[in-house]
Structures are given as structure tokens and as C-alpha cells.
Amino acid sequence: MSNQGNKVHDSLASQCLSCYLKALCLPPDLTPEQFDSIIPILDAPIRLDKRDHLVQQGVAFRYLFAVRTGSLKQVTADTNSDTLLTAVYLPGDLIGFDAIGPGHYPGSIVALELSSVCRLPFERLDELGTRMPILRRHLQRNISRTMQEERLRLHQLLSRTAEARLAYFLMSLSECFRRRGYSSRHFRLAMSRSDIGSYLGLTHETVGRTLATFQAQQLLDVKARDYHLLDMAGLERLASSTGRRQKRA
Amino acid sequence: MSNQGNKVHDSLASQCLSCYLKALCLPPDLTPEQFDSIIPILDAPIRLDKRDHLVQQGVAFRYLFAVRTGSLKQVTADTNSDTLLTAVYLPGDLIGFDAIGPGHYPGSIVALELSSVCRLPFERLDELGTRMPILRRHLQRNISRTMQEERLRLHQLLSRTAEARLAYFLMSLSECFRRRGYSSRHFRLAMSRSDIGSYLGLTHETVGRTLATFQAQQLLDVKARDYHLLDMAGLERLASSTGRRQKRA
DNA sequence: CGTTAGGTTGAATCCTCTCAACAGCCGTGG
DNA sequence: CCACGGCTGTTGAGAGGATTCAACCTAACG
Structure with a gap:
């Protein structure tokens, strides 16, 4: 880490410096001077309780958000008043890239649990990027990689x-x-079976049944929303199993 | 259109000016001066025959490409030597956004038919963007909208x-x-049934059968790769039909 | 203590896959 | 010129997987 932070920063700066996620939402290897030029555009972190809405679908785009703690979901209501879970955000993720183009947020962002996020004014971030290639590249790479994956x-x-x-x-x-x-x-996943189903295109019954199958096969151990992965190799094999159905030899 | 082009440009410039797609791959409403500063970084259009590879999967990223005519597909070979059709590009589309993050092209780009593409050096485009907000915004919006859709x-x-x-x-x-x-x-689609199946996650038999069903219902008329959409409203209804199966009343 | 949301389980249905056979078209090569 | 294999597309039969519907269970909460 190149940011020693031995100067005295204001509370926001120290919050960011102490945030071990800074290498994810901000470019790594920032000089102290570069760091200092980013800090002023940040607001105080936003605290969200479970089910709180960070943004409402359709609202004009102005901010990116960085997840500090907790987790959030993007819920998109399509034309038929049918809703889909279209994205999940974990600590270190940036939220809002998909709003730049349309000019408004394409889905509501809802906290899955007690969470904390940083708000980043996009205009100023973008303007800062014109003078700071490292920052610009970081944002470009982030959105591109997200898209590709x-x-x-x-x-x-x-x-x-x-x-x-x-x-x-x-x-x-x-x-x-x-x-x-x-x-x-071992991790806790604040999503319900229905959330997972919506995200993967399955019904909540199928999600539950499949998890039960995995458990019966000693692949993992699930209790409510607590997941213990027991056989990573086995899961990995299933995850990358080629086709829809095993072809008969 | 604000570019009258009454100055004499070199051949590349006039090619771009006469290209009716410029409003798609370049920002609309460029002043002649702005236009002139973009032209120098363009190369001569690349001509591709059917099945020609524009880029090979894994090659280092350096260029975006703009489709002038024809159509191309992105083919991604995943870990299991299993290949997927992960994108289709039509005239006006920009190719390569998903390569910025990884630093290399995540899939091979193959011409589906006789095609012509423009090569855009990303470094120079990006550098130009720092001084030309219109260009920068256009690229940002393009990638963001693609991702969102x-x-x-x-x-x-x-x-x-x-x-x-x-x-x-x-x-x-x-x-x-x-x-x-x-x-x-009415359009011609240079993709095979297998291509479509790979893109949509279906088998080629299912694609063919479903097209036959549509034809029997007078929704469309397909002969080989020639498509006539007859009942747009009906297709639209099917396309946005809520769920997997019609729930019993 | 009743209510509600989330989760599990069972039975029947139906969609899509797999496998297989065949027709059409194209280029190559005899 | 025609035969041939390869690629593409069509059609049919059977099997399998996920869905729908329904019932039941648990935990959380007012």
C-alpha cells in the first residue's frame, strides 16, 4: 500500500483510508496527493436498514455508489409489472454503471441487510478522471470487467x-x-430463496430442492441463510458441467 | 446533421462523413473541428469475408471496432472447450468494450457474412476523450447502455x-x-439455427421447431435465413409474456 | 396467539432436451 | 457430369427436468 496516511485527514478521508475496500472501489496505488483530490467529492457514508431503498427505479442518475458493508440487490420492474432481481452487490462493488447510458437508474437498489454505502457524484468523478488517468482507467476497467463477466x-x-x-x-x-x-x-447470504430464484431464473421451490440435493450429496451444508461449502471441487465440477443434461454414453 | 463537410477531406474523412452510421459509432452533433480531430486516428476500413476472424480470443486489447456493414458474432470458448455465442454485432455497433477490463479480447470476433469494420485505437480515443467531453460521454453511454440492456x-x-x-x-x-x-x-439474418440456439441457450432443433410453430401461427414467414415478421403485435405479446408457462386460470 | 413471510415437500403436467433418421444445399473431387 | 461427404435444417419419439399447484411447517413479530 502506498498511502501511508500519516497526515491528518478530516473524518471522511480517514474513513476511506481505513476502509480496507479502498483497493476495490478506488484505484490501488494512489499517491497521497491523488487521494486528497478524490476525498473532497465524497459524502458521508449512507446507512441502510434491511429493505431500505438506496435508489428508486427511474430516478435521474447522478451518483455511483460503493458498497462498504452489507449487501444490496437491484430489482427491475419490467413492462408487465413483473419484477426481476437483476444484480447483487457485495462490499467493494460499485453500483450504478448501468445508469450512465439511460440517464436514470434502470432498477431499484434495495438493501438485503444492514448496509453502508459511499456516494460518489459521477459528474465530478468523471471530470476528475480527465486529469487523473489512473482514476479514469480504474472506472473503465471496472465497468468493462463487470460487463464481460x-x-x-x-x-x-x-x-x-x-x-x-x-x-x-x-x-x-x-x-x-x-x-x-x-x-x-462459509458465508451468510442475505437473499431469500425467491431472490436467488429470480436472479437465476428458477422458482423458489427448485432452489430449495436443489440445495437439499446438494446437502444430501455432502456438497454443502445450508441452514436458513448460512452456507458452508464442504466439497468445493465437487461444486466446481457441477458449476462447469458442460451441458443441460448428461449425454448417455 | 451539423457536419456539412463542405471542406475537402482526405478519403478517410469523406468515408466517415458519408457513412450514415456516424451518428451511432461517433457522437451525433460533432462540430467540423471536432470531427477533424477524430478522423486522423482512424484507419482504413477492414473488409472481412464470411468466417474471417476479426480478432482471436485472448489477443491483447488495443482497438475498438465499429461495424459499417454486415454482421459479426462473438464466440467465447470457456474452460471446457465448449464454445458459446455471446454477442451479435450489427451495423453501427461498437465491438470491444468487454476487452477494456480484462486487457484482452474475451472471445473471438467472427464475420457472419461479408462485412466491413472501422478500427479505432482505444488509447488515442480515450486520450482524445479527456479533451472532448462529447466524445467521452458518447463512449460512456454506449458501453453503459449495452451493459444495461x-x-x-x-x-x-x-x-x-x-x-x-x-x-x-x-x-x-x-x-x-x-x-x-x-x-x-423483413430482414436477412446470417446466423445459423445453431448460432441462434447457442446465443439463446436452446438447441438448434428447438430453434427450428419454434420457428415452424410461429410460421404455423402466421406470426412470421421464414425461408432459410430470410425473415418476414407478419404479426408484430403477436410476437411482441409472446416476447413479453410473463412467465415460463401460462398459469392455469 | 394468530398472522405473515419464508421454506420444504409431494404429485402431476409440460416443455425442452437427447437421440436418431432424413432431406436439401454446397463445395470438392473424381 | 455426377458422386460424395459435410454442413444445415427438419421432423419424430422418448425421456428427463423444472414448473405449477397445493399442503404443511417453521420462525418472526405484532
Whole structure:
């Protein structure tokens, strides 16, 4: 880490400096001067209780948000008053990239549990980016990587069974937690079965049944929303199992 | 259109000026001066025959590409030597946003038919963007909108039937063609049934069968790769039909 | 203590997959 | 010129997986 932070910053700066996620939502390797030029545009972190709405679908876009703690979901109501869970955000994730183009948030962002997020005014961030290539690149890479991973993941899921979808989902969560320094084998997931189903395109019954199957196979241990991954290799195998159905030899 | 182009440009400039797609791959409403500062970084258009590879999966990212004519597909080989069709590009589309983050192209780009594309050096485009907010915004919006539409579309498809997936696919193509000034009711699609299946997560048999069903219902008329949409309202209804199965009354 | 939301389980239905056979079209090569 | 294999597309039969519907259970909460 290059930011020693031995100067005295105001409370916001010290909050950001002490936030171990700064390498995710801000570019790594910022010089203290660069860091100081970003801090002034940040507001105080926003605290959200479970089910609180961070943004309402359709509201004009002005801010990106960085997740500090907790987790949130994006819920999109499509034309038929039918709602879909279209994204999940974990600590370190940036929220709002998909709102830049349309000019308004394409879905509501709802806290899945007690959460805390930072608000980043996009205009000023963008303007700062013109003078700070590191920051610009960081944002570009972040949105591009998100897009790329999502595209591949969703296209893979389209032709897979419920087992493969769930295994893939769990493994990808596990990987996210690992990268953020949490345990990759044990985590709490604040999503209901219905949430997971909506996100993966399955019914909540199927989600429950499939989890029960996994448990029966000693692949994992679930109690309510507490997940213990027991056989990572086995789950990984399921997650990347090629097709929809095992072809008969 | 604000670019009158009454100055004499070199051949590249005039090619771009005469390209009716410039409002898609370049920002609309460029002043002649702005236009002139973008032209120098463009290369001569690249011509591709059917099945020609524009880029190979894994190659280092350096260029975005703009489709002038024809159509291309992105083919991604995942870990299991299993390949997926992860994107389709039509005239006016920009290719390569998903390569910025990873630093290399996440899939091969292959021409579906005789096509022509413009090569845009990303570094120089990005650098130009720092001094030209219009250009910067245009790129940001483009990538963001792509991401947003794709996210929503794929999540919707995950829980829908083959009929809904295909109807959705056809309507979205129709809309693309309409926006580009082509007929929205009649078009040729250079993709095979297998391509479509891979893109939508269906088998090629199911794609063919479903198209046959549509034809029997007078919704459309398909011969080989020639599509006539007959009942747009009916297709639209199918495309946005809520769920997987019609619930019993 | 009743209510509600979330979760589990069972039975029947139906959609899509797999497998297989065949028709059409194209380019190559005899 | 025609035969041939390969690729593409169509059609049919059977099987399997996920959905729908319904009942029941638990935990949380006023």
C-alpha cells in the first residue's frame, strides 16, 4: 500500500483510508496527493436498514455508489409489472454503471441487510478522471470487467440445469468473498430463496430442492441463510458441467 | 446533421462523413473541428469475408471496432472447450468494450457474412476523450447502455420458454434494424439455427421447431435465413409474456 | 396467539432436451 | 457430369427436468 496516511485527514478521508475496500472501489496505488483530490467529492457514508431503498427505479442518475458493508440487490420492474432481481452487490462493488447510458437508474437498489454505502457524484468523478488517468482507467476497467463477466456468466447459465446454475452462483459468491478477504467456504447470504430464484431464473421451490440435493450429496451444508461449502471441487465440477443434461454414453 | 463537410477531406474523412452510421459509432452533433480531430486516428476500413476472424480470443486489447456493414458474432470458448455465442454485432455497433477490463479480447470476433469494420485505437480515443467531453460521454453511454440492456434481457430470458426467447430475440433484432433505417419487418439474418440456439441457450432443433410453430401461427414467414415478421403485435405479446408457462386460470 | 413471510415437500403436467433418421444445399473431387 | 461427404435444417419419439399447484411447517413479530 502506498498511502501511508500519516497526515491528518478530516473524518471522511480517514474513513476511506481505513476502509480496507479502498483497493476495490478506488484505484490501488494512489499517491497521497491523488487521494486528497478524490476525498473532497465524497459524502458521508449512507446507512441502510434491511429493505431500505438506496435508489428508486427511474430516478435521474447522478451518483455511483460503493458498497462498504452489507449487501444490496437491484430489482427491475419490467413492462408487465413483473419484477426481476437483476444484480447483487457485495462490499467493494460499485453500483450504478448501468445508469450512465439511460440517464436514470434502470432498477431499484434495495438493501438485503444492514448496509453502508459511499456516494460518489459521477459528474465530478468523471471530470476528475480527465486529469487523473489512473482514476479514469480504474472506472473503465471496472465497468468493462463487470460487463464481460456478466455476459459470459448469463450466457452460460441460459443452457444449464438448476444444479449447474446454483453451483455456479455459489462458487462465484465464494470467489467474491475470497477476494474481499472473507471466508470462501462459509458465508451468510442475505437473499431469500425467491431472490436467488429470480436472479437465476428458477422458482423458489427448485432452489430449495436443489440445495437439499446438494446437502444430501455432502456438497454443502445450508441452514436458513448460512452456507458452508464442504466439497468445493465437487461444486466446481457441477458449476462447469458442460451441458443441460448428461449425454448417455 | 451539423457536419456539412463542405471542406475537402482526405478519403478517410469523406468515408466517415458519408457513412450514415456516424451518428451511432461517433457522437451525433460533432462540430467540423471536432470531427477533424477524430478522423486522423482512424484507419482504413477492414473488409472481412464470411468466417474471417476479426480478432482471436485472448489477443491483447488495443482497438475498438465499429461495424459499417454486415454482421459479426462473438464466440467465447470457456474452460471446457465448449464454445458459446455471446454477442451479435450489427451495423453501427461498437465491438470491444468487454476487452477494456480484462486487457484482452474475451472471445473471438467472427464475420457472419461479408462485412466491413472501422478500427479505432482505444488509447488515442480515450486520450482524445479527456479533451472532448462529447466524445467521452458518447463512449460512456454506449458501453453503459449495452451493459444495461444485456443485463435485463438475459435475466428475462433465463426464466422464459423457447417461444418467448425467440420472439424476444426477433423483436430486438427488428428494433435494431429499424433504428438503423432498415426494414423492421423483413430482414436477412446470417446466423445459423445453431448460432441462434447457442446465443439463446436452446438447441438448434428447438430453434427450428419454434420457428415452424410461429410460421404455423402466421406470426412470421421464414425461408432459410430470410425473415418476414407478419404479426408484430403477436410476437411482441409472446416476447413479453410473463412467465415460463401460462398459469392455469 | 394468530398472522405473515419464508421454506420444504409431494404429485402431476409440460416443455425442452437427447437421440436418431432424413432431406436439401454446397463445395470438392473424381 | 455426377458422386460424395459435410454442413444445415427438419421432423419424430422418448425421456428427463423444472414448473405449477397445493399442503404443511417453521420462525418472526405484532
